[in-house]
Amino acid sequence: MADTFQAPRGTRDILAPESERWHVLVARFAHAARQAGYRPVIPPMFEDLAVFQRVGESTDVVRKEMFLLEARDGDARQALRPEQTASVCRMFAQHRPATPWKVFYSGSNFRYERPQKGRYRQFDQVGAEVLGTDDPDVDVEIIALAWRFFEQIGLRQVSLQLNSLGDGEGRANYLASLREYFGVHVGALSAQSRETLSINPLRVLDSKRPEDGEIVAGAPRMVDHLSPQDRAHFDGVRAGLDALHIPYELTPRLVRGLDYYTRTTFEFASAALDAAQNAVGGGGRYDGLVADLGGPGVAGVGFALGVDRILLACDAEETFGPPPSAVDVFVVSTVAGTDALELTAELRAAGIGADRAFDSRSMKSQMKAADRSGARLALIVGSQELESGNVMLRPLRADTHQQLVPRVEVVARVRAALDATES
């Protein structure tokens, strides 16, 4: 007996109609991004491990979730991408495009972690980045692009959380005061948070453990330690969001999981999803990353949105269903010969969506298939039609009668019938 196989852990097969929503979602995002002057980039699925290590040696993504590739010569250190921002920055450092460089992308990322609903080892993101300017208006444009996209696909329960992590001296001062504060209260922290503290004190702020709640709530806040320049930048971002009427919540505890973030950080959370996996997207500014990857010292800002989670949120909000069938006409034939073959090909060549049955099934069976196809019209060829040089045009979604039409006029008659039933 043959062995049976299943999709690897943390991956899944996406079949229609889910796969159809998926494609439409990505296409809608691409359209929105292109309308805002962003152009697509297609980075490789894997990179030198060192590229991803720049997202932060202290992050879980780098420390334990990397999909390493075993090279034939045994010493090439490469890994499947856990995200695409690092690749985009590497692309910039390599090709030095003119700035501002506005790009978008979509595709799979890989993280080796314990799967859950809405969290997979292979997961898809769409994202956009702007490199080469630190104008706060760009932060606003980036956030607005994601925000309008959520609106466009019908999500109403998404909220924007906003924070600034500062940079340079202000950031260093803040980290010092944070270490001091947690140092005093280390005994009251959970064991896990104590460990996190030694790796990256910032991330303790992100703890969801109840016993940490009080300590975290009383911790010093980055927004109180911003340098005058970073304060001005943050004020600029807020003013821009206000001008566009995009509501946001200031979330001082929002630190995000990647170490490269500076100044503006943000996250989109869906109230329609369970709390643990409610982030449908996030991003921020990363002004030092391109330089870390051997490029010029240019600023950058961007976001990534999780395709799987957006669709889960759409399910929860009952919006963005699968697209209607692309099949307009279903050809039914009970005669031997190439009539069904030719009719179907002729319709398709004329730009009319057409499908048919195979295996010489009974008319009843073929009509069932026609019904299921979602087509609005059935085109029936039987012996009577064949002899008289006609085909039977039968509406499937309307109460109007079927009619005989001359075979030679079929494309024009089908087109007229489709136009008539357009709603």
Added chain:
RNA sequence: GUGGUCGUAGCUCAGCUCGGUUAGAGCGCCAGGUUGUGGCCCUGGAGGUCGGGGGUUCAAGUCCCCUCGGUCACCCCA
């Protein structure tokens, strides 16, 4: 990586507590009722190594152990 929980037709689930003829239902699929017509209805059919392996027993879907997978929480993130 840690802990909980679940796994029986393609799908959703009964049966397991208390081991005992050929493992069921609904939906879906196929065919017929209707020798030229889908949806509604009726009838029939196909489809299962009860996730996999081992153990206990005269006997295991049912009890025990291991394992794989889903799911939930933590960690972290999309």
